[in-house]
Amino acid sequence: MINRHVSARLLEDLAYFPVVGLIGPRQVGKTTLAKQLGERLAKPMLYLDLELDSDQRKLADAETFLRQYTGHCVILDEVQRMPQLFTLLRALVDQQREPARFMLLGSASPELVRDSSESLAGRISYVELKPFSWPEVQTQSTIQDHWLKGGFPDAFLAPRLPLTFRWLNNFIQTYIERDLRQLGYDLSGRTLTSLLQILAHINGNILNISDLSRSLGIAQPTVNRYIDLLTGSFVIHRLTPYFTNVSKRLVKAPKLYIRDSGVLHQLAQITSYNALLGNPVAGASWEGYVIEQIRRVVGNDWSFHYYRTHAGAEIDLLLVAPDGQKIAIEIKLTNAPTVSKGFYSSLDDIKPNHAFIVIPNGDSYPKENGLWICNLTELITERLLAIYRE
Structure with a gap:
């Protein structure tokens, strides 16, 4: 295993921010790192891959589904596939603001997926995972x-x-x-x-x-x-x-x-x-x-x-x-x-x-x-x- 230097920064942000965005190109190790760090949190983890039709169907009524996992850290992978979720995430965070409510993994910058930076302003910290340095x-x-x-x-x-x-x-x-x-x-x-x-x-x-x-x-x-x-x-x-x-x-x-x-x-x-x-x-x-x-x-x-x-x-x-x-x-x-x-x-x-x-x-x-x-x-x-x- 190659230790990623952003791990300490991610854990620090997860201990404070309700939403942490881990962004970077595909195939750079975002999913692997998110799951590893999620296991170190003091709450259970739920992982959803929004490239899978089965996981997208779970979010057909996203509010009802996500309310079942209020005490979890919910990881949403390739979140740029469903930008309509950002407004809902803001509302859920504002109703119960605590660290590590959501981890958002994305292969596009916040500027490219503008809804995230607008809807979650003040609630999210972004960390870029780059290829191996x-x-x-x-x-x-x-x-x-x-x-x-x-x-x-x-x-x-x-x-x-x-x-x-x-x-x-x-x-x-x-x-x-x-x-x-x-x-x-x-x-x-x-x-x-x-x-x-x-x-x-x-x-x-x-x-x-x-x-x-x-x-x-x-x-x-x-x-x-x-x-x-x-x-x-x-x-x-x-x-x-x-x-x-x-x-x-x-x-x-x-x-x-x-x-x-x-x-x-x-x-x-x-x-x-x-x-x-x-x-x-x-x-x-x-x-x-x-x-x-x-x-x-x-x-x-x-x-x-x-x-x-x-x-x-x-x-x-x-x-x-x-x-x-x-x-x-x-x-x-x-x-x-x-x-x-x-x-x-x-x-x-x-x-x-x-x-x-x-x-x-x-x-x-x-x-x-x-x-x-x-x-x-x-x-x-x-x-x-x-x-x-x-």
Whole structure:
């Protein structure tokens, strides 16, 4: 069993909030984790899978059925299938407000299933369960293997690489194409597949909707809708630019990344580590992998940005903590990095509290002006956590 780092946060929220939402992509382990934690509660558990017709029929008269289980923690899996339940859950919680009344498991973000965030405001805590992070599996694998395969459990734990990428291919076809349609969106499977393949090759680049519109032959509003859906279903994320009061022209469009490196590599038809290193997408893939691993460690408490001027000065990742601390991170796919003048110029603009150059492996050591060369493992398991806990 691989210990999931969000377990402690989930148990803490279940001890306080009447409703806890565990969200994340399919096949990431939400059901397994919810059942494990449910068994540790001081009340019985009832599990309903809303993809099963039999469980949906139990909720034909949902109020009558759920009132029978007032003293239980009721787990509703794939709750986005029945968004009409959210108003009822709010009423039931308001009549008897106590911790762990309901656990809602979903494969779409609250923004994509807006009824939940509106109906349960003030009653629900959301926790995102992501694919395996590097700290969760570092005793069982190498960082190169995790980068290549990504963190989806069935892909990562497959005994042979062909099975890893066969699983990822099936995942893309079923979850990304079929399941999005089941959320009620009229999507063209062919267009979505073409979009994903294009996104794999522009991973880590500035998002240009007009270029995507011309390449796909569809209207820009349609492209924006597809991008929103892929973001809300945890497939991609947009890294927003950081604006500050400097007298320089700044790039203001977001950068786009496919969140799981294994999904990216399957879309780019990269199925071995040697092929990855020789592929033009390797640098941007590593950059996206590092950003996602940092996100999996620090969660959503910090905001994530990049910084780039029109003159080319850039910081790959700028973290801003709730207290305003700024952490500048440059990401390099080499253990002997060189630092550009543009990065130093950006540090002068931003004046971060901490600055790091991230490398895959190797020793960490300081450079001038408080800049540190730091391997990824040390950065996310020691240095960022120390800053996070300050």
